[in-house]
Amino acid sequence: EKKPYLFYHPKMGKPNNFFIMELELKKAIKEEQFELYYQPLISVSSSKLVGFEALIRWNHPTEGLISPVKFIPLAEQTGLIQDIGNIVFKKACMQLRKWKDKGFNNINISVNISMNQFRNQLLVENIREILQETNVNPYDIGIELTESSLIDNMEETTLKLHELKNLGLSIAIDDFGTGYSSLGYLIDFPIQRIKIDRTFTKVIGKNEKIKAIVSAINTMAETMDIEVVAEGIETEEQFYLMQKLNCNVVQGFLFDKPLPIEEVERKWLIFRE
Ligand code: C2E
Ligand code: MG
Ligand code: MG
Numbered sequence: 001e002k003k004p005y006l007f008y009h010p011k012m013g014k015p016n017n018f019f020i021m022e023l024e025l026k027k028a029i030k031e032e033q034f035e036l037y038y039q040p041l042i043s044v045s046s047s048k049l050v051g052f053e054a055l056i057r058w059n060h061p062t063e064g065l066i067s068p069v070k071f072i073p074l075a076e077q078t079g080l081i082q083d084i085g086n087i088v089f090k091k092a093c094m095q096l097r098k099w100k101d102k103g104f105n106n107i108n109i110s111v112n113i114s115m116n117q118f119r120n121q122l123l124v125e126n127i128r129e130i131l132q133e134t135n136v137n138p139y140d141i142g143i144e145l146t147e148s149s150l151i152d153n154m155e156e157t158t159l160k161l162h163e164l165k166n167l168g169l170s171i172a173i174d175d176f177g178t179g180y181s182s183l184g185y186l187i188d189f190p191i192q193r194i195k196i197d198r199t200f201t202k203v204i205g206k207n208e209k210i211k212a213i214v215s216a217i218n219t220m221a222e223t224m225d226i227e228v229v230a231e232g233i234e235t236e237e238q239f240y241l242m243q244k245l246n247c248n249v250v251q252g253f254l255f256d257k258p259l260p261i262e263e264v265e266r267k268w269l270i271f272r273e
């Protein structure tokens with residue numbers, strides 16, 4: 001028997017106000033309380049916007065905006081991630097369709113796929129259907145997977161990644177370097193992008209060993225024709241160091257935080273002469 005997961009929200013004060021999150025999450029799916037925010041990714045060589053990472057927010061009617069860190073783990077545990085994952089993928093595709101139709105031709109969107117969503121047998125079929133339905137070019141959509149989603153069952157994983165790649169999607173390893181997994185998978189997995197985790201970016205200025213690791217990652221990636229994204233850039237110093245170490249793309253609060261659609265359009269999707 002599954003018990004509801006009780007989520008205590010400090011704002012609510014008394015423990016009798018425990019927030020019954022599993023039920024709330026089901027309701028959120030039915031009532032479409034999810035919204036995607038978009039964070040810009042910038043090319044280091046051209047300084048131009050290359051696209052956005054889509055990041056889910058739960059717009060709860062009384063709690064306000066809830067971070068994915070607070071509900072994705074529960075969604076994973078309860079299986080609700082399948083529905084939520086499909087909602088996210090579809091929203092991102094529909095948004096990209098709209099932006100392309102407005103004439104922003106060179107942008108792509110990447111979407112996070114969590115472990116249990118990746119392992120679901122229906123993933124490839126669901127993605128294929130949504131791509132068809134929304135009429136977006138799969139080459140403009142990326143998916144982000146963490147190392148931990150990929151480590152067990154190498155054969156099945158490799159096969160699935162190739163299926164996704166064959167649909168046209170580009171595949172990124174998210175939070176690269178934090179998963180304690182072997183680099184060997186880079187040989188067999190069809191990967192286009194590595195995202196260096198913020199834990200590295202955070203200390204890049206004061207840690208020579210981390211600099212050496214990032215530099216080695218970039219050398220390796222270049223040989224393998226893999227693009228490297230430095231995540232979590234907050235300061236100019238971090239940006240210049242990541243640039244010096246040959247990262248291709250940057251993302252972080254220095255450029256902008258994840259933004260709702262209207263703000264993305266106002267701040268980033270403007271035509272320049
Ligand atoms: P992630 O995919 O590694 O996303 C990057 C996180 O770092 C985002 O947090 C983003 O807001 C934050 N971030 C970006 N730049 C900076 C910076 O310069 N400084 C700091 N301190 N943080 C920065 P967010 O949006 O809270 O998402 C957290 C995690 O939740 C994501 O990590 C991802 O693993 C998961 N997530 C978010 N959206 C989705 C989704 O639609 N589906 C799934 N399955 N997971 C999602
Ligand atoms: Mg990500
Ligand atoms: Mg990341």
Ligand code: MG
Binds near residue numbers: 174197198
């Ligand atoms: Mg990260």
